[in-house]
Amino acid sequence: MTGPSHSTPTAPGAPTPTAPGAPTPTAPGAPTPTAPGAAFTGLTDLASRALGASVVAANDELFASRENLINPGEAAFDPQAFGHKGKLYDGWETRRRRDAGHDWAVVRLGAPGIVRGVVVDTAWFRGNYPPNVSVEAAHVADYPDAAALADAQWTTVVRRTDCAGDAKNYYAVEDPHCWTHVRLSIYPDGGVARFRVHGEALPDPRFLTGTIDLVAADNGGRLEQTSDAFYSSPAQIILPGRARHMGEGWENARRRGGGNDHAVFALAAPGTVRHVEVDTGYYVGNAPGWVRLSVADPRGSDLETAAWTDIVAKRPVVPDTRHRLLVEQAVEGTHVRLDVYPDGGLSRLRLWGEVSASGRELAEERWRRARP
Numbered sequence: 001m002t003g004p005s006h007s008t009p010t011a012p013g014a015p016t017p018t019a020p021g022a023p024t025p026t027a028p029g030a031p032t033p034t035a036p037g038a039a040f041t042g043l044t045d046l047a048s049r050a051l052g053a054s055v056v057a058a059n060d061e062l063f064a065s066r067e068n069l070i071n072p073g074e075a076a077f078d079p080q081a082f083g084h085k086g087k088l089y090d091g092w093e094t095r096r097r098r099d100a101g102h103d104w105a106v107v108r109l110g111a112p113g114i115v116r117g118v119v120v121d122t123a124w125f126r127g128n129y130p131p132n133v134s135v136e137a138a139h140v141a142d143y144p145d146a147a148a149l150a151d152a153q154w155t156t157v158v159r160r161t162d163c164a165g166d167a168k169n170y171y172a173v174e175d176p177h178c179w180t181h182v183r184l185s186i187y188p189d190g191g192v193a194r195f196r197v198h199g200e201a202l203p204d205p206r207f208l209t210g211t212i213d214l215v216a217a218d219n220g221g222r223l224e225q226t227s228d229a230f231y232s233s234p235a236q237i238i239l240p241g242r243a244r245h246m247g248e249g250w251e252n253a254r255r256r257g258g259g260n261d262h263a264v265f266a267l268a269a270p271g272t273v274r275h276v277e278v279d280t281g282y283y284v285g286n287a288p289g290w291v292r293l294s295v296a297d298p299r300g301s302d303l304e305t306a307a308w309t310d311i312v313a314k315r316p317v318v319p320d321t322r323h324r325l326l327v328e329q330a331v332e333g334t335h336v337r338l339d340v341y342p343d344g345g346l347s348r349l350r351l352w353g354e355v356s357a358s359g360r361e362l363a364e365e366r367w368r369r370a371r372p
Helices: 066-070 146-150 234-238 358-370
Strands: 052-057 105-122 132-138 154-161 166-173 178-187 192-199 224-226 259-278 291-297 309-316 322-326 332-341 348-355
Touching: 052 066, 066 105, 066 192, 105 132, 105 154, 154 166, 154 178, 166 224, 224 234, 234 259, 234 348, 259 291, 259 358, 309 322, 309 332, 348 358
Parallel strands: none
Antiparallel strands: 052 105, 105 166, 105 178, 105 192, 132 154, 132 178, 224 259, 259 322, 259 332, 259 348, 291 309, 291 332
């Protein structure tokens, strides 16, 4: 069947960070910390703890722990919270420097990937934010410790530039290579609440063998379109593990008119789905009444005009339940469309199947091209 026209999600306009007396950029042509409508924020956050990322090292974290940088959600602030070392912040904060140099923290990405942009969020850091930042990246095999990372070859992906206080600072990245680690450098010291690294997961194709979850974010699946993400994005339903609560899934607004809500995902690589999991866990009074799954292969055309073929025809689902379903026909595709009727939330979507021979060739070629 041919699906209805798909709408492309738009990222909310990124705020313009301003700071009275902020310094001028230290490098000619350095990127500015403004990105109206920063579209890259719609891509996977490769530095998300939900994806398996971690902050493996920092040269200083006296006031606030480095691990806070990749916590999910917005930073909180309690004006009455103080500890033995001073004000307690929901972020990473270093001591005041009395010597030359700068501070840094290294994040191991949850999956290797091509970085398209970063967000340095200095929420609540008003008199103690870093006036300048830069970001470096490295591709290191296996799981190196902090000492090995110190000797890694680092490439600058965001040159040293302005950073505003108490604001989300957006920086686009043009480098096309695949990275496993990123380093946030702050000049000379200060605090950062959150660090987001948005891009496309690009796993080693040797892991794309056998039966895998073709839509999993850590395998390279990604959200491409959605009709509604009012409460939370459908990008969350392809993250690893089961959701711990309703806030970790996809919830749209209550539909008051006709039609239904949907989300379209790009598969990790072209492949054939064999069975699926549609998990409505924690959605008790707001699960869909029915769901439908269809696949398309727009290679040689475009997604908007592609023909969609049902692999799970419209069928009822029940609240707070993990539904395991066999597909009705095995069809190779590059994209999957999830329709929910008329609206409602899901906590996870899994599409178990195999990457095709042509899909594996594409994955291997992309991996070769992206290696630094």
